[in-house]
Structures are given as C-alpha cells and as structure tokens.
C-alpha cells in the first residue's frame with residue numbers, strides 16, 4: 001500500500017474560482033494536500049489567501065458565484081467531487097464535520113443547544129430516542145469541556161459565551177463521530193485564554209475519538225500549538241508543506257519566514273502596545289495575479305526570475321515541499 005492509500009483525505013490539484021463581474025477569481029489555484037489518520041493538519045495564511053474556499057470545496061459547499069473547476073478530493077479512496085448530491089449530504093453529516101469561526105451563524109438561535117445537539121445525534125443514529133439523544137448530548141458537551149453540561153442543554157445559543165458556543169458547535173460536530181473535522185478559524189473570535197482551551201480540546205479529541213483534524217488559521221501560533229503538519233497558503237496556492245517542528249526551526253519559503261517574524265515571542269521584552277513586525281504590502285488581487293511568483297512583490301529575497309516565472313512546488317527536504325525559486329533543483333540560498 002502506498003502512502004496515499006493510507007491517507008484519510010487526499011486533495012489533488014483542487015481549483016475553485018469565483019466568477020465575478022470583474023472576471024474569474026482563482027480562490028484555490030491547484031492546491032494539493034493530504035491528511036493521515038489521526039493527524040492534525042494546519043492550513044495557515046493571511047486573510048484572503050483561499051483557506052475558507054479550500055475548506056468549503058472539500059465539503060462541496062462553495063456557494064455561487066463560486067464553483068469547483070477542477071481537481072480531486074478523495075476521502076478514504078472515494079472521490080467526493082463526482083458523488084451524487086444525496087451521498088455528499090451523507091458525507092457532510094457523517095464522515096466529515098465542519099466548525100466555523102462564528103458558531104452563532106451555524107447554531108439555530110431559537111432552539112436550545114441540547115435540542116440541536118440531540119437532533120444531530122438522532123440524524124446520525126436512527127431509532128435513538130429523545131431522552132437518550134439528550135443524554136448523549138450532555139455526554140458530548142462534557143467531552144467538549146462544558147461544565148454543568150446537563151444544565152447547559154436548556155440554554156439558547158445567545159445565553160452562552162463565545163467559548164461555550166464554540167464548544168457546543170464542536171460537540172454537535174462530534175456527536176456524528178466524523179472521521180474528519182475541519183475547523184475554519186475556530187478560535188479567531190475568542191480571547192487567548194479560551195483559545196488555548198479550545199486548541200487543547202482539539203488535541204484531546206484526536207486522542208479520544210481518533211478523529212483527524214484540519215485546522216485553518218491566519219495565526220501561525222495557533223497552528224504551531226496544535227498541528228503535526230502544516231500547509232502554508234498564499235494567493236490560492238500551497239507555498240510550503242512541512243512538519244510543524246521543521247517549519248518553526250527553519251522556515252523555507254520567505255512568506256513562511258515573514259509570518260513567523262510577525263508572531264509575538266514569549267520572551268518579548270518590548271513594552272506593551274509595541275507594533276509587531278508585519279509583512280509589508282498585501283495579498284495580491286486574485287483577479288489580477290502578478291506574473292511569476294505571487295509573493296515576489298513583497299518578498300525580501302526576490303530575484304529577477306521571480307517576477308517572470310511562477311515557481312512549482314518542489315521537494316526541498318524529506319517531507320518538505322516549497323514553491324520558491326530559491327530552492328529549485330534542491331539548491332538553497
């Protein structure tokens with residue numbers, strides 16, 4: 001069995017575009033990634049790089065004017081992009097679950113949290129009684145770190161704090177026992193203390209439920225904390241793939257290096273309120289991609305070639321790939 005046969009999820013050369021009045025916007029431009037069983041994989045990049053479009057594409061939830069225009073998404077060897085809608089709905093409610101940044105938009109405001117989680121449980125397990133389903137919901141809330149879970153069943157979403165709502169969302173996702181959880185900026189709306197708790201929960205879920213997780217974040221720190229492997233995304237493309245340790249030890253792509261530099265350091269002695277290093281410039285307009293490397297206009301290490309030719313994703317080291325001319329033909333500069 002080859003490596004890819006053992007992967008839970010394998011995305012190959014995925015392309016998703018938004019067909020706007022101004023033209024075709026390539027939000028995901030040939031992205032490939034894989035997720036092994038029990039793995040926590042990070043996808044990181046600034047806002048607008050195509051992370052959500054990638055997540056929505058995996059679940060085939062891209063809304064108009066967006067459309068998947070090419071590539072392959074396979075879950076345990078089963079191609080999802082050609083699945084009939086009905087079967088795809090089963091995948092969404094079953095094998096793959098998704099958690100978003102703002103749980104308020106995915107929770108029903110007029111139903112109690114307990115009712116909503118119980119409904120998810122009953123959808124997953126036919127013949128489950130209402131009381132049993134509520135019992136399960138309380139157990140799952142507990143597993144998601146909610147104190148006094150039984151009491152919380154009767155709460156409406158707006159009665160919960162942001163952190164509790166996110167835990168309720170996670171409980172609702174997990175009650176269907178998904179094999180893959182896709183979490184898109186799950187902690188972005190939360191303060192750092194609650195963020196750390198939710199990230200800790202993600203790791204527990206992996207060991208407790210054996211679920212694989214794709215964790216999407218604009219924050220490299222969040223990814224560092226939680227993930228085994230990381231994909232760095234820029235302007236719709238994967239620009240670096242690495243295990244998390246090597247990525248932090250020695251980032252290869254200048255974009256990764258710049259993201260890393262913009263992280264606050266634990267040993268930072270600068271006075272509070274000091275501005276962190278930020279990457280000059282902004283993500284290019286995806287409707288008017290620059291020729292050559294999309295990061296070149298912001299890159300400290302750009303050479304003339306970068307403005308002309310788009311680099312391919314090349315293996316730089318064992319398990320590490322990078323889309324940068326500096327590493328072409330195994331060279332390093």
Ligand SMILES: Nc1ncnc2c1ncn2[C@@H]1O[C@H](COP(=O)(O)OP(=O)(O)O)[C@@H](O)[C@H]1O
Pocket residue numbers: 018020025027045046047048049050051052053054064065066286
């Ligand atoms: N509904 C839409 N219509 C047009 N363009 C969109 C739409 N949704 C997202 N985009 C564009 O797709 C690109 C990727 O967006 P997104 O996937 O949301 O990025 P991220 O999640 O990394 O912040 C951006 O250029 C964004 O403006």
Ligand SMILES: [Mg+2]
Pocket residue numbers: 051052053184185
């Ligand atoms: Mg997003």
